[in-house]
Amino acid sequence: MSQQQNQLSSMTPVPSDEPTASPQDTGKRGKWRDGEIYQSFRRRPATIGAAILLLFLIATAFLSPLFVPQNPYDAAQLDLLNAEIPPIWQADGQWPFILGTDTQGRDVLSAILYGSRVSIVIGVAAVLLSLIVGITFGLLAGYYGGIIDTLLMRLGDVLLSIPTILVAILVSSLARQALPASLRDVGAAGVLVLAIVLSSWVQYARTVRAQASVEREKEYVLAARVLHVPNRRIMLGHILPNTLTPIFVAATLNFGMAILTEATLSFLGIGMPPGQPSLGTLIRLGNDYLFSGSWWIVVFPVMQLSFLVVTVNMIGDWLRDALNPKLR
């Protein structure tokens, strides 16, 4: 929902601690070099902790095929005989199922690591794609103005008048419906990415557009134009770099947001299928066993998801403060 917050601040003149593109941002990239950011990072032990934990979560998720006892996506490796084994430290725990197994005999540790991988990949893909779409549209709209600007920004208005979660749910359920059954599982991740991108590119586009329309009037751009420097080079070489800082912060926060959206859709049953579970799917499936005594089926995925999003947001939050001159 933090996307909504961003939307709000960009739609109306509400002041907030959200970074917005302003001319003072120019040249801020230099701060990375003179170590100001690094210093700010060092002063915040909680952020250091979060960064280490996040790195650990990402590394274990991506290296998991090397060490987990089971490929949880391979139905042939699941055995009902192993169903509902409690975690290893409990009386009936069994090696190698460290965190126990679910009702299908799926190793919980393997499932949450593979699940995190799915969540992270979907999150990264969604953010990257939104960035590409948003920056492109924003540059085009801001640099050229006129009809392109009007069209793109009106499209943005429309998308922003539908709450993000609603866009995501509609896109996800309709796209799944449109896919043939055989592609539904394979395409599920792509559909989720699409659903998230559709509602999150607008905010990047607006930020970039605002900056681009300011820069467009500046002398160096006018000069470059006179010298017949290609438009593409002006846009990418001169205007884009000046918008990067706020976009970078927004992207970090949106990464956490994308993971949450994905988890929510999967929890509602319109995300990743049970055969290739993401963390949200695991929570949905485990929720039915909340009171049955097999708590580990749902508690560990919940913990993993929470850790993942909390660490991402902590880093995003720190970045926002560190890069915002007003708050220092």
Add this chain to the structure above:
Amino acid sequence: MLVFILKRLVNAIFVMLAVAFLAFAIFQVAGDPVEMLANEQMSQADRDALRDRMGLNDPMPVQFLRFVGNAAQGDFGMSYRNNQDVIGLIAERFPATMELVLVATLISLVVGIPLGILTAIGRGRWYAEGLQFLSIIGVSLPSFVVGIMLILVFSVILGWSPSFGRGEVIDFGWWSTGLLTPSGREALVLPAISLSLYQITLIMRLVRAEMLEVLRTDFIKFARARGIPRRRIWFRHALRNCLMPVVTMTAMNVGVLIAFALITETVFQWPGMGMLFIQAVTFLDFPVMAAYLVIISFIFVVLNTAVDISYAIIDPRLRSAR
């Protein structure tokens, strides 16, 4: 001034038309409604007759205009799932969602504003930093996880609250309220807390940022230099300055909360519009999906336009901004 208001209204109408088009497109993506409606024994001739009766053989623009015309009159057709008038179904659920959202908004203001002040004036102190940290957790925990945990602790282990539904409701005309019965109020507590959690952190952060900004301005520094007590500066001057954005955001976020309530409603089995929508999504009940989309966007657009216009009235400088 008038021009500005007109412009905003035209813009709002344009946005609604576009949303209506998206809602209309749902049916096109969804495939043939005749296939969804026809039962197995229906013959091909009957199917063709039905298609004709539903106007599916008309050109697309005609169908779209008809959809918009019907929607403007509140006619969204019949639910595929339970053969009921869609608008009636939604109207029935509207009070449940609104009560939940309004109570959640109230909670978020009552809790969020003091917390925001506390973190602003105590900046750097352990409790303020601790609260800031908690607020990150607040935005990070998925709403459905919060709901499940609340049910687990307060309904199952402690047995303090009901775990589903709205309790007893009393009808006033078409509006039904749970606020007037003890069981209705009890049932409202957990869902409202769950829904407000995110909003609390949002308001808290907004208040904090605003307060910090105001406290840094010259006029506050000047007031301080004149020896006005800090307490008075905080609450009389600084707080007053940041209430406007808080009110604005709260008003506009009502729309977001209505949409977001669908998760809370699903977890707590709260019989509101959101639960209706999720049911419609799982059953591919397209008329309900389309109607919900249009109605939510309508609320959203109305709130945004109202806020924009009232801002322009309060602060004329903003008129030229757009």
Add this chain to the structure above:
Amino acid sequence: MKPIQAGLLATAAMMTAMSVQAETLRWGAARDIYSLDPYSYGDSYTIAFMNHVYEALVRYDENLEIEGALATEWETVSPSVWRFHLREGVTFQDGAEFTADDVIASLTRVSDPASPLKGNLPAYKSATKVDDHTVDIELTGPYPLLLNDLTNILIFDADWLKDNDAEKPSDAAAGVENYATNNANGTGPFIVESRTPDAKTVLVRNEDWWDEPQHNIDRIEFTPITSAPTRVAALLSGEINFTEEAPVQDLERLAAAPGVTLQETPSLRTIMFGFNRKPELEDGRENPFNDLHVRQAFDIAIDRDLLAKRVFRGKSRPSGSMVAPEIPGYAEALDAYPAADPEKARALLAEAGHEGLEFSLVCTNDAYVNDEELCRAVVSMLSRAGFKPTLDSAPQALQTPKRAGGKSDVYIIGWATLPMMDAYSVLQQIIHTKGEAWGVFNWGEWSYPEIDKLIEQASTEMDRDKRLAIETEALQMAKDELVMLPLYQQPMAWAMSEKVESVVQNPDNKARHWLTRLAE
């Protein structure tokens, strides 16, 4: 997780104190009824619920024997014409008198071409009024099971239907709401007081019911709670005091909870897989499921005992029979099933030249007990035996169009032979070649003329023993051919709080609260 604590009891006590003097049954269900119109979807759950409001000519008593309800006596006038003498002095809830016209209007409505319930009255031809309290029903021929069918045909008031323009069954395509969708007017023990779909349906006692009430309920509050853990929590906290869908995985906990009673009995519902049997699969491949070896490999790949033990915690009844033992027509020989042997299955599949066979398994996730869990487990069993299944799991309403007409490769189906309670039901509706009133649920479109002949023979055989022998033979032939793949009879568990003194539970899993007693 902690055991249920005293706090729960306190809440339960408080809730009881809060409720008014009237004896209220709070009924928590796993799903909502689709409509107040029993003819709207052909959904047995909706019909069973609406049976509290509407009644049929005949009904099952607490021992599942047929007894008169709105009809008092009946006889056959000729082999294909039955005469029903209607109960006099019965009134509908709006005060109208119950007469022969009502029966005719109802039969016309239910046999309308658009009626989804048409298949439930397969032999029906026409009905004529003899006098105000006598009706003749003409059938297509001699037919032994009319009474069983009629238990499910609930009777509307003719004038009420007419006045409210509801003479046709509900039809979403009609574009207008059918009056009967949101309103009800029956002769039954309870009256609908209010209904909010998906939230609450309230029934109150019908003081003018013609029968001597055995129940002491003043009010029934029916609340769908789809989420299993929430339903359990609601029962433990006293928010509901009865559910007929206690989740299998929570039975142990419920049994241990103070004040909760469980009533379990094997259900009649058999869960089976059906195969697409058209010459080609939906994607154009030649259909491998027409090869008996492939179906046999499928059969022995599935470990029914393990499914019973893990997915159903020992509560299901693994079975090789399409009908439960209680159903007339069942024989022990039908019940045998092969031991699971993934290696042999793989060999068989390879022999048939279909190793690595890809197909989709169309499964429901809201229709049967733990259906999604079941399908996931089966998918992994099949994968280990050399099949390559993909699971397509969604609500029943979405899967049925996919299951019908050979659009899916393999699909799940549950059959309880209700309301007929006779093996003939499964033979006529599923096994027989598709056509007119036959094979409505023959979704794979197979055809076995020899079995058909036996079924048709049974349909007119009026001698019960002979008829059942024919049915058993037909079932055995279908079993040998593996037309369907029966897996188990699903478990059923009702849970109730102390508030409920007694309920009548039958293996058809229908709540009959006109027989329920609440603690005073």
